[in-house]
Amino acid sequence: MRTIVFLIALLCCSWVNAEDVTDNLTIQHIRKLYPIAKQQWIDSGEPASKFAEVKVSINNIEYLATGNSGTKVMDFDDDANGSGWYVGAGPNVPRDKVDLLSVMVHELGHVIGYDHGTDCMQPLTWVGTRNITIPAHKIPFGTYYYVYPRRGWFRWR
Numbered sequence: 559m560r561t562i563v564f565l566i567a568l569l570c571c572s573w574v575n576a577e578d579v580t581d582n583l584t585i586q587h588i589r590k591l592y593p594i595a596k597q598q599w600i601d602s603g604e605p606a607s608k609f610a611e612v613k614v615s616i617n618n619i620e621y622l623a624t625g626n627s628g629t630k631v632m633d634f635d636d637d638a639n640g641s642g643w644y645v646g647a648g649p650n651v652p653r654d655k656v657d658l659l660s661v662m663v664h665e666l667g668h669v670i671g672y673d674h675g676t677d678c679m680q681p682l683t684w685v686g687t688r689n690i691t692i693p694a695h696k697i698p699f700g701t702y703y704y705v706y707p708r709r710g711w712f713r714w715r
């Protein structure tokens with residue numbers, strides 16, 4: 559009986575809406591999650607004016623995504639380098655998908671002028687993981703910071 563209960567719980571937790579995963583990212587997916595990503599930074603004390611000129615593009619690129627503080631552009635790979643994106647707002651990220659919201663919060667940090675650091679500004683992310691925590695210590699561009707590349711991590715920028 560205990561085994562059956564456990565299996566049911568496992569099925570419930572891994573279930574995800576078909577429309578919340580994609581290999582073909584669109585601007586609609588970005589639009590849905592952008593207000594949440596932006597609010598994470600505003601809640602950490604960033605002025606809303608910093609987000610006035612943010613632009614987005616979707617391409618087939620070598621990285622998951624990039625964020626550029628000069629051009630204010632966030633550029634996303636179309637299929638998360640072959641893994642596929644999880645584009646849901648809910649926290650249950652499928653373990654074989656890359657969480658778009660986490661990547662967006664990270665790139666938005668670059669766009670508003672921050673370098674790699676801890677929490678959501680780590681330069682690498684696990685597939686199947688949500689990390690949208692804004693670091694308590696934000697590192698402006700130009701500050702030296704070193705991390706070890708780890709097997710199984712996806713590089714973002």
Ligand SMILES: [Zn+2]
Pocket residue numbers: 664668674680681714715
């Ligand atoms: Zn980065």
